[in-house]
Structures are given as C-alpha cells and as structure tokens.
Amino acid sequence: xxxxxxxxxxxxxxxxxxxxxxxxxxxxxxxxxxxxxxxxxxxxxxxxxxxxxxxxxxxxxxxxxxxxxxxxxxxxxxxxxxxxxxxxxxxxxxxxxxxxxxxxxxxxxxxxxxxxxxxxxxxxxxxxxxxxxxxxxxxxxxxxxxxxxxxxxxxxxxxxxxxxx
Amino acid sequence: xxxxxxxxxxxxxxxxxxxxxxxxxxxxxxxxxxxxxxxxxxxxxxxxxxxxxxxxxxxxxxxxxxxxxxxxxxxxxxxxxxxxxxxxxxxxxxxxxxxxxxxxxxxxxxxxxxxxxxxxxxxxxxxxxxxxxxxxxxxxxxxxxxxxxxxxxxxxxxxxxxxxxxxxxxxxxx
Numbered sequence: 001x002x003x004x005x006x007x008x009x010x011x012x013x014x015x016x017x018x019x020x021x022x023x024x025x026x027x028x029x030x031x032x033x034x035x036x037x038x039x040x041x042x043x044x045x046x047x048x049x050x051x052x053x054x055x056x057x058x059x060x061x062x063x064x065x066x067x068x069x070x071x072x073x074x075x076x077x078x079x080x081x082x083x084x085x086x087x088x089x090x091x092x093x094x095x096x097x098x099x100x101x102x103x104x105x106x107x108x109x110x111x112x113x114x115x116x117x118x119x120x121x122x123x124x125x126x127x128x129x130x131x132x133x134x135x136x137x138x139x140x141x142x143x144x145x146x147x148x149x150x151x152x153x154x155x156x157x158x159x160x161x162x163x164x165x
Numbered sequence: 166x167x168x169x170x171x172x173x174x175x176x177x178x179x180x181x182x183x184x185x186x187x188x189x190x191x192x193x194x195x196x197x198x199x200x201x202x203x204x205x206x207x208x209x210x211x212x213x214x215x216x217x218x219x220x221x222x223x224x225x226x227x228x229x230x231x232x233x234x235x236x237x238x239x240x241x242x243x244x245x246x247x248x249x250x251x252x253x254x255x256x257x258x259x260x261x262x263x264x265x266x267x268x269x270x271x272x273x274x275x276x277x278x279x280x281x282x283x284x285x286x287x288x289x290x291x292x293x294x295x296x297x298x299x300x301x302x303x304x305x306x307x308x309x310x311x312x313x314x315x316x317x318x319x320x321x322x323x324x325x326x327x328x329x330x331x332x333x334x335x336x337x338x339x
Binding site for chain 1: 213217231234292297299307310325
C-alpha cells in the first residue's frame with residue numbers, strides 16, 4: 001500500500017504520540033505549585049526584559065532570501081545526483097553550467113557587499129569652539145536659521161533612525 | 166476504511182482546519198504558524214500520490230523556506246505585528262457574490278469532468294526518473310531555472326543595497 005512512506009508515517013505518529021504521552025503523564029504525576037520564579041523563561045540566569053516578539057533586523061531578510069535561492073538549487077541537485085553516474089560527463093557539465101549561473105549571482109552579491117553586516121556609524125559628541133560639547137548632529141544656529149521653510153528633517157530625522165539601531 | 170483513505174481525510178481535515186485558523190486568527194504570528202500546518206499537510210498529499218520528490222520539495226522550500234520569509238516579513242513590519250489585526254467583514258455583498266460565483270464554477274467543473282480513475286502505480290523512487298528527464302528532455306528549462314535563480318539573487322541584492330544606502334548616517338565628522 002503505502003510501502004516506503006509507511007516508515008515516515010510511523011516516525012511522525014510515534015513522534016506525536018510519544019510527545020503527547022510524555023507531557024500527559026508528567027502533567028498527571030508532578031505536583032502543581034507555581035511561583036513567579038518557576039514561571040520565568042529562564043529559571044536561573046538572565047532576567048528577560050520585554051517581549052520576545054520584537055521587530056527583527058531587516059538584514060536577516062536578505063540572508064533568508066539567499067537561503068531560499070540556494071535551497072532551491074540543492075533541491076534540484078538531488079535528482080541529478082541519482083543519475084549522475086550513468087550519464088557521465090554530459091550531466092557533469094550540465095550541472096557545472098547550472099551551478100556556475102548561481103555562483104555568478106553569489107559573486108555579484110559578495111561584490112556588492114550585500115552579506116556584509118554594516119554596522120551603524122558610532123555617533124560621537126564633538127566639541128565646538130565657544131559652545132562646548134554638542135551631539136553629533138548639532139549645527140550652528142546660523143545654518144539652522146537659513147532653512148526656515150524647510151525644517152531640518154533630513155538632519156534630525158535620519159539621525160534618529162540611526163540612533164535607534 | 167482503507168488506510169490511505171483514512172490518511173487522506175485526516176490530512177484534508179488538518180489542511181482545512183489550519184487554513185481556517187490562518188484566516189480567522191487575530192494574531193498574525195499564529196496565522197503564520199497555522200500556514201505551516203497547511204503547507205505540511207499538502208506535502209502529505211503529494212506523498213499519498215507517490216510524488217515523493219514533490220513532497221520533499223514542498224517540505225523543504227515551502228515549509229522550510231517560504232514560511233521563514235513570511236515570518237520575517239511579519240516580524241519586520243513595524244506595525245501590525247504588535248497590534249492585533251482586525252478581522253472584520255467589509256464589502257459583504259460583493260465578496261459573497263464573487264465567492265458564490267467561484268464556488269459554482271468549481272463545482273460545475275468538478276461534476277462535469279470525467280475523472281479518470283487509474284490505479285496508483287506504486288513507484289516509490291520517482292527522483293531518478295526526474296533526474297533523467299532533467300538531463301535529457303528538460304535540459305533547457307533546467308538551465309532557465311538557473312537563470313531565474315540568478316535573477317532572484319540580483320533582485321535581492323539590489324533590494325538590500327538600497328536599504329543599506331538609506332541607512333547611511335549624515336556626515337558626522339563635521
């Protein structure tokens with residue numbers, strides 16, 4: 001009937017049943033005396049602050065996209081690998097062409113620096129003659145006063161973005 | 166009931182149930198995880214049809230890859246992740262009419278088609294056949310897939326570098 005997939009199915013079923021039974025038996029046997037310390041994420045060590053559901057860094061997204069591309073490549077390598085020995089050099093060079101296409105993309109990516117984890121520049125306060133120590137985005141009043149119609153959005157706005165990194 | 170029929174209905178129930186949770190859940194992360202069960206159930210369907218390679222591809226690419234992308238997309242959006250999304254009904258009448266039309270078309274097609282019920286050939290290892298076909302008849306589509314993946318990489322890189330360009334802090338040296 002389902003022949004080979006039977007093993008996969010059995011594995012799946014045993015995994016589910018084993019987990020469920022273990023949790024159920026443990027739930028029946030253990031004493032239930034919760035305390036705030038026990039209910040914490042880490043019972044000893046670091047105290048968690050805030051929610052674990054935070055906004056992730058967008059740089060992970062690019063890596064996830066790359067992962068997907070190379071995963072599709074690997075999936076296509078599997079059927080090739082089963083017939084590679086019978087077909088000889090023809091299959092070998094065909095796969096070389098295929099892999100090198102993606103390798104060109106990989107080189108392009110490395111060249112563009114898309115995988116580099118560019119850190120935001122440190123924003124160091126500086127010293128201005130006659131004023132004192134000021135934040136890095138500080139500007140003399142004469143410059144700020146020049147642009148009355150256009151508020152200094154590109155200065156303060158973008159620096160706030162980088163400051164929250 | 167035969168085991169394969171039982172499995173079919175079990176996974177069908179799993180797919181429909183998780184798809185309903187995905188649509189109706191107010192928490193977008195719960196929706197994403199319900200989608201995982203829908204996609205995995207679909208992989209089980211492929212396995213029931215003895216399409217082993219498609220089943221594995223479904224698991225690897227959709228459950229392992231696309232779902233991660235979806236979750237990242239959810240986690241990267243500033244709003245909508247922290248707030249509960251509103252699942253409310255808008256445009257009730259047009260939506261109902263449209264769904265009814267699609268349902269009628271689908272049911273008519275289902276009833277009017279003469280389904281060919283051939284016994285399933287129990288060929289477990291389809292991967293080898295796929296490999297032979299990829300290396301002979303479907304060589305050109307295979308290489309076109311390579312070009313497509315290359316384009317995907319370039320697109321992702323262009324997106325990434327634009328995001329990085331926006332981030333450059335204004336000249337801090339002064």
